[in-house]
Amino acid sequence: MRATVMYAAGDVRVEEVPDPVLTAPTDAVIRVTHACVCGSDLHPYHDLPDTPGGRRMGHEAIGVVEEVGSAVTTLSVGDTVIVPFAWSDGTCAFCRDGITTSCVHGGFFDGAPSATQAEKLLVPQADGTAVVVPAGTDEALMPSLLTLSDVYLTGHHAAHQGGVGPGKTVTVIGDGAVGLSAVLASAQLGAETIILMGRHTDRTDLGREFGATHVVAARGEEGIAEVLEITGGEGSHVVLEAVGHLPAYEQAYGVVRPGGTISRVGVPQYEDAPVGFASLFGKNATLTGGPATVRAYLEAVLPQVLDGTIDPGRVFDRELPLADIAEGYRLMDQRQALKVLIRP
């Protein structure tokens, strides 16, 4: 089969690789029908060291089940399934807590031997991981359903962990697909005011359609001052940080209200950051977030997509065949595309 392999920063190739095979009775193999490129794929696209063996890419997928291991009971050959970016058994102590990304038998497709920007995918812990899409679902819904493998539910995770709800003022930092998803999720959760910090008008326009009540293009101290002004000098109850770079985090503690919450879902490209009296502690700010526990939300949000309540697939503004995926990376890196759908 063909799969996407990255060999170094900027070096993305589609190559022939062996088909995945079942290795455990809990595995399934799917034929990938929809995949995509994630903002987080751009991190290795910028800084992956030379990797002679290559790194398989992609962690978002919808596909059709081709084969299941002997222990798999909830999936049948021919089912269309959504596969979250992390696999999980659904039964361990952490899965029962809803922290499926910390499953004791779990893992991330990113960097795994089988990843999703490919014609086929090996799904470990298939019963716990994959969620079946009802037979006969309209093909037009597939882009929105694909966002339930990562991007929309990552925005939802940010909002959920941050305690977004009615009456709350929410600031979303970042106008990428995750930030826009966080806007949409915040609106769904009833936020009263949603301030989107971003500087790309085509993106912030979609953010307004998703529910943003204000857009702040300025960054740094100037951006912080604008958010404080919008909030009557009080700051934002909840800040959703959907970038992952330190300046975004610094903006977050600059705009958070005393007693408020910063919820991060942009994978931090730093380890150390300010958390002392001058940043978080002094104003009793809470820092939360992490890899989205997509699987824990998926079944509850699926009906909202199926019945048209939300249309998170609008974040896809380009579609390419697998053969052209390197162009998809380039378009997203150059900000000529917001998010690229791939059809293997």
Next chain:
Amino acid sequence: MRATVMYAAGDVRVEEVPDPVLTAPTDAVIRVTHACVCGSDLHPYHDLPDTPGGRRMGHEAIGVVEEVGSAVTTLSVGDTVIVPFAWSDGTCAFCRDGITTSCVHGGFFDGAPSATQAEKLLVPQADGTAVVVPAGTDEALMPSLLTLSDVYLTGHHAAHQGGVGPGKTVTVIGDGAVGLSAVLASAQLGAETIILMGRHTDRTDLGREFGATHVVAARGEEGIAEVLEITGGEGSHVVLEAVGHLPAYEQAYGVVRPGGTISRVGVPQYEDAPVGFASLFGKNATLTGGPATVRAYLEAVLPQVLDGTIDPGRVFDRELPLADIAEGYRLMDQRQALKVLIRP
């Protein structure tokens, strides 16, 4: 009157200073009957640079109202009152949220012109700040009531912000008076397992009486391993960090369970710390806490002391007159006393 003044690390003096006078109609002046030395007073005791003008010390007090400004309505001359370590108006947006330490008219007695280790104290925003102790309250309850100005309610804040409740496993880092208070508060809030990390047997013995189910004397990697073993390898739902130094924070993220919460009340003696994928983010851990919003809890917890449900004053193991307060600092610094009560 006499007041405690620190001029440099280790240089604590009791000196004659002018009596405080009302400066605003919302002020009150109290005669301090009970004060104490706080673990956080030891930070300047270790590192205060030479300060020719001196720094007034103390932020915990019970006293008798001597004089009130014309706008004060809830206090009368002769009332015995508890004064939290921060003053607050009780009416601003942040006070209404319960974040009284961020009051827009608030401040901290620490380093203020009038502080509590003195014969008299100027209390700004007296109506919002001071809480009246019912007339006729037994003198024997005063030490426990004094802990409601800071130490017990700081432990309570840690536990409350951390989400301690029935069924939860809680690890308390630090066997100082705040850590022991956090143990007692966690027991009150119904924690199932309370692991106290501390190495001073006399203190951890009191911790067991306050409700600790386990004591771990080891620190660092060894201490983390012991806590993980006690929790069946899963980690602690809540970690209460009552020290303020970076190694305690590192222990905290080492023992927190995926999806769990670290609640800090030890004033951080650092600004930057690990918060990335390897520490907090990867396991969806939440970091919360800050200066205790003592005033927001005081009225709810007061009856528990008055009716004998809790006896947090047991953290006081020495009592000294104001004249000997320098000895009180020395005893606490040398760990010969847990917490020293001062009678001006």
